[in-house]
Amino acid sequence: MNRLQFIRRLGLGAGVFALGSARAESEQAPSGWPPKAEAGSAAFWEAVRSQYVTDDDLIYLNCGGLGPSPRPVLDMLDLSSRILQHRVETGHxxxxxxxxxxxxxxxxxxxxxxxxxxxxxxxxxxxxxxxxxxxxxxxxxxxxxxxxxxxxxxxxxxxxxxxxxxxxxxxxxxxxxxxxxxxxxxxxxxxxxxxxxxxxxxxxxxxxxxxxxxxxxxxxxxxxxxxxxxxxxxxxxxxxxxxxxxxxxxxxxxxxxxxxxxxxxxxxxxxxxxxxxxxxxxxxxxxxxxxxxxxxxxxxxxxxxxxxxxxxxxxxxxNTIGRERIAEHGRVLADYLLAALQGLPRVKVLTPTRADMRAAMVTFAVEGRTAGAVFGHLMETQRLRCRPVNEAGLEAVRVSLHVFNTLEHCERVASTLARYTRA
The missing domain is CATH 3.40.640.10 (Type I PLP-dependent aspartate aminotransferase-like (Major domain))
Structure with a gap:
């Protein structure tokens, strides 16, 4: 069942909802979605990124804590919430x-x-x-x-x-x-x-x-x-x-x-x-x-x-993006960042180096700096929103790489840390 069929079912399945203009509005797919570009191409991933509404100046790298919702999910949440409120139904x-x-x-x-x-x-x-x-x-x-x-x-x-x-x-x-x-x-x-x-x-x-x-x-x-x-x-x-x-x-x-x-x-x-x-x-x-x-x-x-x-x-x-494609995108970015961090003085990568023991997250510590200090520097100077890791006494920072992230984001992390560790 595709998205439009599901929305129609949302309106008609229980026989009680009249969607009116809300349905007509929702049946227009968000601009750039689904992506028309060749799967896995630069244009394809740009279409994917266009579906997220995070602040333009924020480079978000913390899906391991809280992930942003793409437009189709936000649209569905809004539409179904309004329908249920209009008819005062539980929607179970x-x-x-x-x-x-x-x-x-x-x-x-x-x-x-x-x-x-x-x-x-x-x-x-x-x-x-x-x-x-x-x-x-x-x-x-x-x-x-x-x-x-x-x-x-x-x-x-x-x-x-x-x-x-x-x-x-x-x-x-x-x-x-x-x-x-x-x-x-x-x-x-x-x-x-x-x-x-x-x-x-x-x-x-x-x-x-x-x-x-x-x-x-x-x-x-x-x-x-x-x-x-x-x-x-x-x-x-x-x-x-x-x-x-x-x-x-x-x-x-x-x-x-x-x-x-x-x-x-x-x-x-x-x-x-x-x-x-x-x-x-x-x-x-x-x-x-x-x-x-x-x-x-x-x-x-x-x-x-x-x-x-x-x-x-x-x-x-x-599923529209492709789950294997999502995993591969994350692995490529993580591989790039891991390799860049391994070449930096005072930086220790804590994520396993074996490819079969890691995926789209990279955690690292900076010698002589607390997790909070490193996290704060990345956020305050470059708007790189990572996540400090204090569990198990690690004093580290975690980078989570997902469908809206790019190699440029990884390079921004590595270059910022290179300057930071030389200071």
Whole structure:
């Protein structure tokens, strides 16, 4: 279903909306989109960049924290919000259409997908829902984002589970598998990894880890906040038991959008953290409660359906560009920046140098300078909006490179740092 068909469906699917002039306006594709130029050409990427509305003087390099939404996503969010407000409707009847789009994008079945507000909420649903007991052990890396680590630390505080951590190995995927395996004991129940770590952009060997955890009878949960929208993958091929991500980073969806995947065979092993009218297929006040089928049982109450519709539009926008093309664009830029930084005195690159262990993020530290000082200099002198990395005591700066970034942006980072480190 293409964008115009989806907008028409948005107006007519429930049989209650009259779009009027709003529909006529929306059916005019944004100028320069979809790109008419040869895929991957300079003109093609210029057409992609034209769909973003960030300030002209800002070079944005922080999709790992918060990504801007392109015009088609903003248009869909605005249109669907106004339609729902005009008719005073929840719009929950749009969820299944959006669910099918997002499930296809992630390589899952629609019944394995539920919509959350962010990856943190998805991680929390798994941490609470698995029903761990005092003494049960959970393994995750020391570079886990707070949204990935705090749900487990909270369970440790509340019920006494045991958290065991490993330092990511930047040299080899096998090293990370070995470090995880060394922590497994008879009390281990869950292994969690970041698909791509937030501090340094290290890509974890999820597929190989899934084979290991399945053989051991362990649950594998993946925090995919940094991977969805940066690199293509298929959740069924990865083999994890659950996967949480946010829409507001690399996908360019609105704030407060996220996705939780739970493998179909294991949905019933995750007890709902919250329940409401949308959680149940059948209930009565005498104690009967039958959960609705699939992961959607975790969608418990009224939600902003417009943001969910816009999340699906973000997936469609990336499909139009081409997910492999997006990943390759990011890799080319990251390769260029990494090579430029490696030649600078006092600059240490913390992102793995192995091509199969990194993607579109580059993290570096400057000897003798704090993360805040380096970040501030880049922003104040060149309007280069990166992200300081203070986690794990790294005192570094992270550069996230996406579809609207160019080699010139990478050169601006490198040349600014070259002058800075000579000062």
């Amino acid at each position: 009847f749009y969820f299944e259409e959006a669910r099918a789009v997002v499930a296809g994008f992630l390589g899952a079945q629609p019944e394995e997908i539920c919509f959350t507000r962010n990856a943190t909420e998805g991680n929390s649903i798994i941490a609470v829902g698995l029903g761990l007991r005092a003494g049960d052990e959970v393994i995750f890396e020391t570079h886990a984002h707070p949204g990935g680590s705090l749900p487990w630390l909270n369970r440790a505080r509340q019920i006494g589970i045991v958290v065991r951590t490993f330092e990511p190995d930047p040299a080899s995927p096998e090293g990370n598998l070995e470090r995880i395996a060394a922590l497994v004991t008879p009390r281990t129940r869950v292994v969690q990894v970041s698909h791509i770590t937030a501090p340094t952009g290290l890509v974890m060997p999820v597929k190989q880890l899934a084979e290991f955890t399945r053989a051991k009878g362990l649950w594998l949960h993946v925090d995919g906040a940094q991977s969805a929208g940066m690199i293509p993958f298929d959740l069924h091929a990865l083999g994890c038991d659950s996967f949480a991500t946010s829409g507001h980073k690399w996908l360019g969806a609105p704030r407060e959008t996220g996705v939780l995947y739970i493998r179909r065979e294991r949905v019933d092993e995750v007890a709902p953290l919250h329940v409401g009218a949308y959680s149940s297929g059948d209930f009565d006040l005498c104690g009967q409660l039958v959960y609705t089928q699939g992961a959607r049982r975790h969608e418990y109450g009224t939600r902003n359906a417009a943001s969910v519709v816009a999340l699906a539009e973000a997936a469609r926008f990336q």
